[in-house]
Amino acid sequence: MHPAAPVHLLIVPKKHIRSINDLQKEDEVIISALFMAGKNMAKKQGVNKSGYKLLFNVEKGGGQVIFHLHLHLIGGWDKIGRTDFLY
Template sequence: MSEDTIFGKIIRREIPADIVYEDDLCLAFRDVAPQAPTHVLVIPKKPIPKLADAESGDKELLGHMLLTLKSLAEEMGIAEDGYRVVINTGKNGGQTVFHLHMHLLGGRSLQWPPG
């Protein structure tokens, strides 16, 4: 279950993280292995293992997370030049922590396809 993941432990403050934003619905922190000069993860406090497990009742939460990413991009000075939002879903999608999370990447030119 996602409560037992490293992200669940970050939410419960059992392990440290460089938290840049928090509210009642989500938490944002800097990635420990950044893939760009700005690399922040936004996670829901509600345990959802992966995007494929989200339900119609999660629409408000998912929208809130995207708007949080937008605000963070503005605050971190990467909104004007552009940034990427990534959601890896499932093993073949590159997901390694099974607690839904969105990556905010920016601060350099990002290539396509990503890899």
């Protein structure tokens, strides 16, 4: 893995879902849980106040290289004194 920021975590559901494009109506609870986990992990990592991104890469053209749905939590730029990252 190549971290995009000082804090770069992956939040991965147990159920195999290939990508966002493969979500079904019944997966809404999983997506909600991923976002809540992202919010909670941001707080644990100490980036909830300074700012962070929650990001899905979808399909090869969107940067997806692992074909099991996962949410990136990216932040912590203030920890290295930079806030100009465009990722």
